[in-house]
Amino acid sequence: MTRKSAIVAGLAAFFIGSGAWAQYQQAKFGSTANPVGSGGRAMAWGSAFIAVADDATAASWNPGGLTQLVLPEASVALSYHTRMEGLDFAGLSVDSQSQSRSAANLNYASVVYPFHVGEVNMVASLNFQRLYEFDRDLSYTARYVNSSTLENYVESWRLEQLGALTTVTPAYCIQILPQWSVGLAVNFWGVEDSGNGWDQQWQKKTVITRPADGVVTGRNWSETREKYELSGVNFVVGTHYKLQNWTFAAVYKSGWEADLDYTADYEYAMIDTFNPATNSHNVLRRTESQKLVWPESYGVGVAYRYSDRLSLAVDTYMTRWSNYVLRTDGREINLVAGFDNRHAAVKDSWQVHAGAEYLWVLPKYVLALRGGAFLDPEPVADGQNDFYGLALGGGIVYRNFIVDAAVQYRWANNVKSERVENVVAEADVQEYMGMVSLIYHFE
Numbered sequence: 001m002t003r004k005s006a007i008v009a010g011l012a013a014f015f016i017g018s019g020a021w022a023q024y025q026q027a028k029f030g031s032t033a034n035p036v037g038s039g040g041r042a043m044a045w046g047s048a049f050i051a052v053a054d055d056a057t058a059a060s061w062n063p064g065g066l067t068q069l070v071l072p073e074a075s076v077a078l079s080y081h082t083r084m085e086g087l088d089f090a091g092l093s094v095d096s097q098s099q100s101r102s103a104a105n106l107n108y109a110s111v112v113y114p115f116h117v118g119e120v121n122m123v124a125s126l127n128f129q130r131l132y133e134f135d136r137d138l139s140y141t142a143r144y145v146n147s148s149t150l151e152n153y154v155e156s157w158r159l160e161q162l163g164a165l166t167t168v169t170p171a172y173c174i175q176i177l178p179q180w181s182v183g184l185a186v187n188f189w190g191v192e193d194s195g196n197g198w199d200q201q202w203q204k205k206t207v208i209t210r211p212a213d214g215v216v217t218g219r220n221w222s223e224t225r226e227k228y229e230l231s232g233v234n235f236v237v238g239t240h241y242k243l244q245n246w247t248f249a250a251v252y253k254s255g256w257e258a259d260l261d262y263t264a265d266y267e268y269a270m271i272d273t274f275n276p277a278t279n280s281h282n283v284l285r286r287t288e289s290q291k292l293v294w295p296e297s298y299g300v301g302v303a304y305r306y307s308d309r310l311s312l313a314v315d316t317y318m319t320r321w322s323n324y325v326l327r328t329d330g331r332e333i334n335l336v337a338g339f340d341n342r343h344a345a346v347k348d349s350w351q352v353h354a355g356a357e358y359l360w361v362l363p364k365y366v367l368a369l370r371g372g373a374f375l376d377p378e379p380v381a382d383g384q385n386d387f388y389g390l391a392l393g394g395g396i397v398y399r400n401f402i403v404d405a406a407v408q409y410r411w412a413n414n415v416k417s418e419r420v421e422n423v424v425a426e427a428d429v430q431e432y433m434g435m436v437s438l439i440y441h442f443e
Helices: 038-043 063-067
Strands: 015-016 021-026 073-086 093-117 120-133 136-145 152-178 180-188 195-208 218-245 246-253 256-272 280-294 298-303 310-319 325-326 331-334 349-361 363-375 378-380 383-384 388-398 403-422 423-441
Touching: 038 363, 038 388, 038 403, 038 423, 063 120, 063 152, 063 180, 063 246, 120 180, 152 218, 180 256, 195 331, 218 280, 383 403
Parallel strands: none
Antiparallel strands: 015 021, 073 093, 073 423, 093 120, 093 136, 120 152, 136 152, 152 180, 152 195, 180 218, 195 218, 218 246, 218 256, 246 298, 256 280, 280 325, 298 310, 310 349, 325 331, 349 363, 363 388, 378 383, 388 403, 403 423
């Protein structure tokens, strides 16, 4: 699972109330918002794994591939991720730096048990998946002239965001024909505290000065502390069909309605240097239970085994971001467009992944070299941000052990990002992810 810590898309906007709270905060993913799976081997393929799906991580990619496993096995995967982005606000002078880091996290774990009922092959597995990362650390300072008062404004922003979404996932696969299998996985979201949502804290400081002499005329300060906790269930169904050296596969991930518990504390202070009587300090708190509708997605994949050593694969995946909505106050708000722009056109995104694997079969062990590339667009209002990626990795099979490792570089240039005074920044984003996984086969 190319997981997950880095991007500028995703939960694009959460509406915070009405009246005095008529605003929204952005809670963006720290990883790709598009659905992928787990494991160092799959990452090294460039995530082109729907039609491959032949190891213990299969349930996260395509549960229809599980019947390719003939021995009981267990797996564990660890990931590490770093994100960097630079912001450019047209017409504004901005100093910015953004980094999102996560220490080694348990990204995936599973146990797999193949069995037979008569002549029919079946496989059951139980999986833990860390699917989405929210760790971000963003700070920037913007300098501009207010168009109505002509005063100079210096705004300093700081965002700290921390959290993840994980699932516990039982899966089952049945081999209907020798060449055809069908599988089902059920994702239970938010069942453990460290993976049921995220916290974020926004701080904004503003210093206002007169253009003539630079005298400070006012200061504003605000801080928003938010907590999002969600839970829900969805399913994944996949099919896997082999025809000589070709494999054709498809997977469908259902949309789901999450129960979202939202808590926010908002604190605001305003100081007027020349009119202290207007100074103010306010503290507000809001708690809500809402419904978050997560979009459905589906993908198809093709793999070709050129020889016993060389295999190739291509996947394409679509996510229905136009159906990504928050149900609140009797309304449905598309979270890509956001509350302030909810009628904007939101495009469904298509991913494309391609990868290859080459094996060296030696007397006591097998070595593997893998590589891949992908296009991973992410939705924004009235368009999308095009992200690209490259991956490289390898593995070794020795006795009952399989160790796989991969590195991935994901980037985008001149994509839509943060907003100051109705000016949307363009960002250059770079993400680096490492993944190591271990699989053990039981005799």
